[in-house]
Amino acid sequence: MAERTLFEQSVAGRQGVTVPDRSTNQDATSWVPQGLLRQEPPRLPEVSQLDAMRHFVRLSQLNHAIDTGFYPLGSCTMKYNPKICDVVGQLAGFTQLHPETPDEFAQGTLEIVFRLQQYLKDLTGFDAVTLQPAAGAHGELVGMMMIKAYHASRHDLKRTEVLIPDSAHGTNPASAVMCGFNVIELPSGPDGLVDLAVLKEALSERTAAIMLTNPNTLGLFEKDILEITQLVHEAGGLCYYDGANLNAIMGITQIATMGFDVMHINTHKTFATPHGGGGPGSGPVLVNTKLEPFLPLPVVEHHDGRYELNFDRPQSIGKVKLFYGNTEILLRAFAYIECFGLDGLKDVSETAVMNANYLKECLRQWYHVPFESTCMHEFIITSQHQHARHGDINTMTLAKRLMDYGFHPPTVYFPLIVPEDMMIEPTETESKQTLDAFVEAMRRIDEETQTNPDTIVQAPHTTPVKRVDEVHAARNPDLNFYKNFRPTNVGPDQLQGCFTASQFCP
């Protein structure tokens, strides 16, 4: 049975926590002009503390999470989050520090943040860094803002185009557009990589930048990366690295060495800060000396034994976020890096890549693998063979069936360039036993496509709710318990995303 909303459990007069009361008979009418006073109270739930606890604990039990099971969601790097990193969220010395506190009373946090800046530079080979962005997509936006400021500072105003492979994350084009750029999509070559001839054709004096992730979203390393970045530079553009896939190559190579000018890091992926049901994350951006003057405000500096926030940077693009970034998440990322050191981080990447290749090698017995070459930390399979056996079986139905075996499905229908694909990223924290159990589930599902296809088509069977009607949700919006929305007769384009949503989260 579904868990009733708290609004339905509400009983007037109940309250879940006692709070101090006023000591005089002054009230809002003493402070606020009559016309601005609230006339009726908001219909918030009125429940006891136990009611609230049971409600939220029962809700939590309806979720799949890393701590409950394998989560091979490609491009999301759903690795185990070491609990030691949570310590920063439990120490009042960190959590109760107000962002307007004068620097001299916040040296502990500032020192860690400064050290994190240094660590990230060492890991990636860049010259400077900002920790302001709140997530990977925010980092992309900030990186593109700096690229725009760079060209503007050189009075090179005709650079309005950003080149992005068709395999890229959706945030890449969306971020470029928010900076006023036009997006030029580069079709990938038959090997899934950037086609140098296509790239050369697209480059011009209008090229502001290229946005790439390497390894790319197919899990393949762009072997021509040095030629790619060189060609872009020769055309006068800059090279942006989407750090979503950094978990593949930590300690193997430095991103700056590949010729990139700027990159972001998704700390919630690579450095295991908890994903929290969709955030918070943080998206530090690293740059070389060309872009350093444009870093957003402020940056943490160390002078004469003292850490301070520097707001005095005349060429800065300005502020991009309230206060100084998602500090608590940055402290967690710092703690994670401290747990491993460079050698440990290299082990992380090597193991992530080994796990992915192991899974790929096992799964290819039953599933179509469109790109045969060695993969990095993730890889693509498709439902081609299974679909051929039964027309109603596709990637989405296989994904739903995986839930019955206790696994979170891989990312589905992404990247967009491979039809009916599934993107699998096991991460380094999963044991061989877990990987083998996943392989066994995939084998049995393949078997079911021959013995009992209807079980797959009707899946999932064991989840808290059965297949959710997303079309109904789109046509009959119900976004607020107290509000009736008008049904909409939405067309096919408005239903895009229902059942075929691609999934990844910079």
Added chain:
Amino acid sequence: MTSFIPHTADERQQMLDRIGVSSVDALFDAVPASLKHPFTLNTLPKNGRSELELQHYLTAMASQNPGAGMLSFMGGGAYARFIPPAVNAIASRSEFYTAYTPYQPEISQGTLQMIYEFQTMMSELTGMDVTNASVYDGATAMSEAAFMAVRATRRKVLYVSKTTNPQYQQVLRTYCHAFGDMALGWFDPDQPLGPQFTHEPNTIAAILVQQPDYYGTIRPLSAYQEAAKATGALLVVAVDPMTLALLDSPRKAGADIVCGDIQQFGNSVNFGGPYGGFLSTTEKLMRQLPGRVVGRTVDKEGTTAYTLTLQTREQHIRREKATSNICTNQSLNVLKATAYLSLLGPQGLHRIASVSAERAHELAKGLLAVPEVSLRSGDAYLYEFAVRLPIPAKTMVHQMAHQYGILAGIDLGKYWPEEDHTLLIAVTELNTPESLERYLSAFRDVIHNRGLSVLPSGMSRDVKMVATGTRGGQ
């Protein structure tokens, strides 16, 4: 093998054998040899620390933040409040904490229903029809609201009140400058609006105001509503949602988009983040919202179920045509806010806002009795207000902190040079009546001494000694 990488040497060998390579290095053959150079490490340690060592280190660093234990009256967009332990008990459930964005609704109903309840609660507070599942913070929320208005009206000019949070203003400037092709105008909310609008009325996309504004001042919104109506612009109101326990909903005053930050609802001040921005709007404009939205629907057997919806607005479907690039948001902060609002309910929220306002007015009364101190905010305010001082606010902040262990407020000269004698003070339920006395007494001393140190030169009291744990918050 480490604690977080489980393979034994035997297992590694079995896996490599299965892959058909002799070593892990072979898996990186696609990486050109010229890229595989040894790292030069300046500060990044080669080896990791044990959990015990790390715990000791982090604890030691936390103690290097004396500001966290000082009696604080700082607000300005981040407010320390009592966080009921039940909030963190809920938020630390692994099933919420270690899940990701609820893309697969059948195994994400917990997160989805929680967000639906959040959307409802925030819509109740703001009076709007729909609220999104969060953006990064209040500052980016106001920028997203501005972009939303530009899309909805197909106009390019934004008029922003000069008394909005200066950091919200700075972020809006950055965003608009990057996008280009937009114009920002600024107005003084205490002057007639008409003459201040120098662009053609039919080019104005939105009028953006804050209620209460950065100085804590509450104003009637009717003048903005009329101006919006007259020009066809949208009215965007940035709010402090806690004050909506006492103030009428912005919807009643004609707001088209309401934005703000949920930090005060169960989230620590955390040196600036993570917090959570939100946007609330009308049914008419809901398809222009940035970020995720959850809808209630049914599963194939007709059971109530929840799912992400209206996804054609989003970057993973629409790519360069999306309403925003946002993907990862602030879901865990939303969970804390939802738990907080559920536990407090309408009466608890009303009481927290009231007791904060009562104490703020009590403190203001004492401060304004000090010679040459005057109220900089308007007459109507709740728990945050600004005073003009006879000495620089910077000096006041410095003296109060170093000599009395009190974080007195925010020196507004940081944001506006002409406001260098203005101090912004916030009072919450954590500031007990005794702490108000302490503040007042210290404040009087500093004014009396015209900001000069009362201690012999070279001597300063140990701030940690002065800060005696008067704060009860999280």
